[in-house]
Amino acid sequence: MARIAIVKLFNGLNLAPAQLAGQLLAAGHEVKIIYFKETLALPTAEAGDYLELDYPGTGFVANGEEYSVDLYRPVSESEEQLLVEELRDFNPDCIGFTVFSGMIGLCGEISDSLRKFFDIPIIWGGSGPTLEPEKCIDYADLLCINEGEAVIVELADRLDANTGFTDIEGTWCKDNTEVIRNPDRSLMALDDLAMPDWSLDRYVYINEDKVERNYYPEVTRAYSIMTQRGCPFSCHFCIESKYQDMFGRKNSLRRKSMDLILEELKWAKENLPIKKVMFYDDVFTVHPRWLGEFLPRYREEIGLPFWCYSYPTTHDRELLGKLKDAGCVAITMGVQSGSERILRDYFNRPTKTERVIEAAQEIVDTGITGFYDLITRVDFETVDDMEETFEFLLKFPIQMNTFMLPNMTSYPNYQYSEDVIAAENAGTLNRPSEDEYEYYHHLYLLSRSTLPLSKIREIRGDPRYRENPTLMKEYFDHQPVMNFTDPVAHRERQAV
Ligand code: B12
Ligand code: SF4
Known part of the structure; x- marks a missing residue:
């Protein structure tokens, strides 16, 4: 029996450590999982005292403030000491780190400092080492490229x-x-995964x-x-598209039986203090036939309210009705831009x-709380694209909610990021000015207010x-939307 410690910087992405631990235990090994530090989300204006991850996320929340979401406090000497003590106490044969791109620098510092105390691999x-192995191999003895259970x-x-272990x-x-x-390594059949x-x-x-x-890492x-793992789509700003390029598209989309x-959900319901389920599949609503069989069983055997992601072309009213009957209380749908040029030419989402x-209206009409994702500060956007997005948002159902309009983050080696580098080198990028961004970000948020359309257009022309633009703030929707499955007040646009 080997003893493997898994260190996870920051709470948030919890599935990989739990999954790897399950697989190790099933194979007769012992595991300890150490979560280390937290990330914080704060108004950018107050973020000065904090450190930021390497690819920090920022965006605009409903009241118009810009937020930074990947902040953390520096690692203190005593925290480092506590990490060493916990590891010593467990006496591992190997230390694993789960690392996404933004953490490479910090994980590198921590790995280097642990080497002073532990002479083990x-x-x-x-995603960090999978996308940038050349950079990561400086800090680790081994890198796992892509799936890790086997x-x-x-x-x-x-x-x-x-x-x-040099030839795994x-x-x-x-x-x-x-x-x-x-x-x-070939991709795994998901039925071979342990709980x-x-x-x-x-x-x-x-x-x-x-x-x-006794920490349960889920707030x-x-x-x-x-x-499922994998995605039927291939958006250029997303890791799924990169994985398809690296490891092949065929068989990349797989679902567990x-x-x-x-069985896993029943176990969770009986053993954990959970009140709802979050299906984090990239797009849960693919395969209506599979869902047609799964959803009634879910309602019968699990019966907890749930949330999932959809995509504009993968649901219809019939499927949404089945989801609602089974307990779906909230859905997030990717929109990403209101400019068809940006969607088609830079995002590879030609919807x-x-x-x-229409897809959003179907969610609203079914009585499921709808959320949408829309990315702003897209490097290729022009003022015309932002105008198109504003006009789009005016038509987009007001009942659809968002937490934040995030700024585009260019992760290393994604197709989108490579296009940005190529355009920068060619001198063809012509990003809007800060003033134009500020104006349109305020217009976007104004478009989500319940003001009558005529008033919004009046402000647009004034x-x-x-x-x-900050004069628009008095009209913004201030309702706090903190959790996917919290009930959201029903909103309607005011009549003219
Ligand atoms: C679900 C999800 C979330 C959920 C997590 C919910 C939860 N309770 O865990 C939420 C919404 C909270 C979330 C948050 C964030 N996410 Co997210 N998320 C995902 C998503 C869709 C799936 C990740 C997942 O859990 N997969 C299942 C597990 C089992 O697989 P895995 O993580 O791929 O890990 C496997 C291998 O990588 C490997 N492995 C991983 N760690 C280790 C360690 C060792 C030792 C070994 C051997 C192997 C190994 O083995 C694992 C099993 O095969 C991915 C996109 C995707 N499709 O992968 C984005 C993704 C991981 N997220 C991403 C980002 C940026 C974030 C945020 C930073 C966003 C932000 N700015 O705040 C935060 C980070 C939170 C934090 N502080 O840690 C990016 C990372 C980009 C990058 N290049 O690194 C991704 C790739 C999406 C994208 N933009 O392309 N996320
Ligand atoms: S649909 Fe979502 S998960 Fe799939 S490639 Fe596009 S952004 Fe990624």
């Missing part, structure tokens, strides 16, 4: 048997100074110079699950905005608001 996995078990088996498929390995790039492990006594959380034991008390999904509006 350090393995990194996650890799971590093989590593644990090899550590147990002392048979070396799906990894890069640093052997002295030589970097060995092993072949990719994720959520045993509280395996979880520890170190933050604010304290250790919290919303909702159970997070993915019934229904019995296993329901007509007319259909996006030069005082262009001069000073």
Whole structure:
């Protein structure tokens, strides 16, 4: 039996550590999961005292303020000490880090400092090393490229048997100074995945110079699950598109069998303090036939309210009705831009905005609380694109909600980011000015207010608001929307 510690910087992306732990336990190994530090979301104006992740997220919330969402306080000496003590106490054979792109710098510092205390291999996995192995191999002995369950078990088996670990498929390995790039590993059949492990006594959380034991890393008390991996779409600002390029499109979209999904949910309902379920599948509403069989069973055997993601072309009224009957209380649908030029030429989402509006109306009419995602500060946007997005938002059902209009983040090696670099090199990027952004961000938020359309258009034509866009703030919708499944007050546009 090998002993593997998994360190997870920041609460938020919780599925990978639980899944890897489940797989290791099923194979007879022992695991400890240490959550380290938290990320905070604050108005950007107040963010000065905090550090930011490498690709920080920012955006505009309903009251018009800009927020930074990937802030953290520096790691203190005592937090570092607590991490070392927790690891010593567990006495691992290997330390794993789950790393997304934004964390590479900080995980590097922490991995380097742990080497002073532990002479054992350090393995990194996650989107960070999968996308940028050349950068990450400086800090780790091994990198897991893409899916990790089979890799971590093989590593644990090899550590147990002392048979070396330089040639594990799906990894890069640093052997002295030589970097060995092993072949990719085939994607797993999801039915071979073990149940994720959520045993509280395996979880520890170190933050604010304290250790919290029996930590359940989910603030919303909702159970997070993915019934699928992969996505049928290929948006250029998303990792799924990059994974399809790297590991092949064929067979990348896979779903677990229904019995296993329901078994996991039953276990969660009986053993965890959960009140709702979050289906984090990239697009839950693919395969209406599968859902036609799954949803009645879910209602019967689980019966908890749930949230999921949809895509404008994957649902219709019939499917939404079935989702609602089964307990779906909220859906988030990607919109991303109101400009068809941006959607088609830069996002690889060639859906007509007319259909996006119709798809949103279908959600509203079904009586499911709708949320939408829309990205702003897109590098390729012109003022005409922002005008088109504003006009789109005026037609988009007012009952659809959002937490924030996020600024585009260009993650390394995504197609979108490569297009930005190419356009920068060619000198063809012509981003709007800060004043234009400010004006349109205020117009976007104004478009979501309940003011009559005639009043919104009047403000649009009034030069005082262009001069000073913050004057629009008095009309903004201030309702706090904090949780996907919290009931949201029903809003209607005022009559003229
Ligand atoms: C679900 C999800 C969320 C949920 C998480 C809910 C929850 N309770 O866990 C929410 C909405 C909260 C969320 C938040 C964020 N997310 Co998110 N999220 C996802 C999503 C859709 C799935 C991730 C997931 O859990 N997959 C299931 C697990 C089991 O698989 P996995 O994470 O891929 O891990 C596998 C391998 O990478 C590997 N592996 C991972 N770690 C390790 C460690 C070791 C030691 C080994 C060997 C292997 C290994 O093995 C795992 C199992 O096969 C992905 C997109 C996607 N389709 O992958 C984005 C994604 C991961 N998110 C992303 C981002 C940016 C964020 C945020 C930073 C957004 C923000 N600005 O705040 C936050 C981060 C929160 C935080 N502080 O940690 C980006 C990361 C980009 C990048 N290049 O790194 C992604 C890729 C989406 C994108 N834009 O392309 N997210
Ligand atoms: S639909 Fe969503 S998950 Fe799929 S590629 Fe597009 S952004 Fe990514």
